[in-house]
Amino acid sequence: MTKITICELDHKDATEAEYEAFTILSNQIKVEELPDEPPLLVEDIKTELQNFPESLFIKSWVGWIDDTAQFASNGVVWFTNDKENTHAIHFLIRTIPAYRRHGLGRQMLQMVVNSAREKGRTLMITSTNGRVPAGEAFMKRLGAERALENRSSQLNLADVDMSLIERWQSGVNDSKFALGFWDGPYPDEHIEAIAELTNMTNNSAPRDNLSLNDFHKTPAQLREEEYEILRSGAQRWTAYIVDRETGAFAGFTQVLWHPNRPEIVGQDGTGVFPSFRGKGLGRWLKAATVDRILRERPEAKSVRTGNAYSNAAMLRINDELGFKPCNSICTWQVETEKAAAYLAESEQQDTPGLLTE
Template sequence: MTLTLTVEPFEARTAFQEERLAVGELLAAGFLHAFPEDPPLRPEQEAVSLTHLNSTERDAQFVIRDGTRVLAWGRLSWDTEQNLHNAHARLTVHPQARGRGLGTQVARELERVARREARTTVTFGTTDRNPDGEAFARHLGAQPALPMRVSRLDMTALDAAQLRAWQTRPDGDEYRLHVWTVVPDEYLERVVDMMMVMNTAPKGDLDMDDWVITPQMVREWEAMIVEAGETRLLMAAEHLPSGRLDGYTEVFWDQHRAPLLYQGATAVRPEARGLGLGKWLKAAMLEHAAQECPGIHWVQTNNANVNAAMLGINVALGFQPWAQFTEWQLRLPELS
C-alpha cells in the first residue's frame, strides 16, 4: 500500500513548537546536503525564523508531512504596500524525498496563493551547490534574472598592510565612522535614508521597483535579529559638516556558527564615490568583526556578476569565488 502524501497549510505563528521545529529540521537537512563543509544550521533557530515578518508583510506556508516528519515546505511572502506585483518564494524538499513530485505539489499551492493575491511576478533563489534547484526552476518555467557570485575570504590570509592603507584618511578628513548593533534614535532617520542607496545596486532583469525603507522596518529587523540569536554589526561613514551618512556596511554573525561571518549590504552614495569610503568601511569592519566575533575563519558575501565596483574591492581584499547564486523570476500571466 502506497501512502498518499498531501500538501497542507502551515500556520507558523500558531503552530506548536514541535511542529515548527520539524520544519527547522527539514531546513537544516537541506542546508547540510548542499553545504556539508559549513557549520550546520540550528533547527531551533530556523524554527524561529518561520514567524518573522515585517508589519507590512504577509505570507502563506505549506508543508507535506510523513507522520511528524516534514518532507517538504514552502513559503510565499509579499508586501502589502510596495512592489504590489511581486512575491518571494522559498521551497525545500528533504534530500531523501526528492524526485517524488513533492516540490511540484508545494509549488502549485504557492502559485495559487500568488494568483489569489494578484502577484504576477514570483522571485526565488537557487545555488549551484544544489543542482536540483536550478533544474526545478527551469521545470517551473522561471528565468534567471540576477546571477550572483558567492565569494569567501580566508581571514587568516588578510593583508594587514593593505587594511591599514585602506583605513588611512587624508589630513582634515570630513568623515568619521560609527559602528552599532542597534541604531541610536538620533541616527535612525539618517540610516534609513542611507540604506535606500541600495536601490542603486544592479537589479539585473528583476521586475522590481525601488524599495522605500522606514524607521519601523529597521526596528523590526533589529528585533528579529535579536530573537534569532544573531549579531548584526552596522558601520556607517558620517560626513561631519552635514551630518549625512554617505556610506555603510553590515555583517551578520551567529556565535553557534562562529567560523562563518556573513557580509550583508555595502553602499556608498553616488555623489560620495571615489573618496575611498567603500574600502575604508570594508577594511575597518573586517578588523572590528575580528575583535567582536571570536572564532571567525571565513567571510561570505554575494555580489551581482555585473557589480564590477564591489567585486573589485572584494577581489582586492582576497575574496575567492566559492559558489554561484541565482535569483530567478517566474511570471504568472493573468488568467482570462
C-alpha cells in the same frame, strides 16, 4: 506505499514536533547548500518563524511523511506591504533529496500559484543555489527566466593581508571624514538617515533583468526588520562614515553573526552615496569591519557576502580584499499564469511508492 500529506504550517503557533521537523528539513537542505556550516538548532528555527515582521505577508506549507516525524518538502510565499512592487510575490520550494522527482515540487508550486492569484500577484520570483542542480532544472522545466546572477564570496580571516587593511584605513582623509560603529539597534536620532542610506544601497544595486521597481523602506519597517534580526539572537555591527564638516552620512556597511554559529560572519548593505564615491570610503568601511572582527571576534573564521556578477565595483573591492567565490545564486522570475499553464499541462505521473494528498 509512502504517503505524503501536504498542509499549511502556522509559523507562530506550530507544534513542537512541527518546529523539530522543520529544523530537520532545513538542515538536510543546508548540508547541500552550505556544507561547512554547523547545523541549525530548533530554538533558532522556532524564534525565526515566530518573529517575522508584521509588514510581511508570509504563508507556508509542508509535506508530512506519514507515520514519521519528518517533512519531505516545504513551500513558502511572501511579500512586503510596499507600494512599488504590488505585482510581485516571492516563493521558495525545498524538497529533501530522497523525495525529489516525485511530484512534490509541482504540488508546492500549485500552492504558490493559488496564493499568487488570490493576492493579485502576477509575477513570481525565487532563487536557486548553484550547489543544488535540482532547483535550476525545475525552473527550466517551468520556463522561468534567469533574471539575476549573484556570486557568493568568502574571506578566510586567517589569510587576510594586514598590510592591505592598514593601507585602506590610512588612505582616507580622516580630517574630512570620520568612521564609527553602531553596535546592535540603530540610534533613534539617525533612523531617518539610515533609512535613506538603506534605500540608496538597495536601489543602486544591479537588478539586471529582474522586473522589480525601486522600493523605499520606512524607518518603521527598518525597526521591524531589526527587531526580527536581534530577537533571533543575532548580533550586528554597523560601520558608518560621516562628513565631519556637514554631518552628512557618506556610507555604511553591516556585519552580522549568531552566537550559535560564531565561526561565520555575514556582511551586507555596503553602500556609499554617489556624491562621496571615488574617495576610498568603500574600502575603508570594508577594512575597518574586518580589522574589528579580527581584534574582537577571535572565534570568527570567515566573512561571507553576496553580489551580483554585474556589480563590478563591489566585486573588485572584495577581490582585492581577498574574498573568493564560494557559490552562485540565481534569481528567477516567471509570470503567475505561465506557471499555472505549466501545472495544467504537466502530466500526472504515477510514482511507485509515493502518494500525496
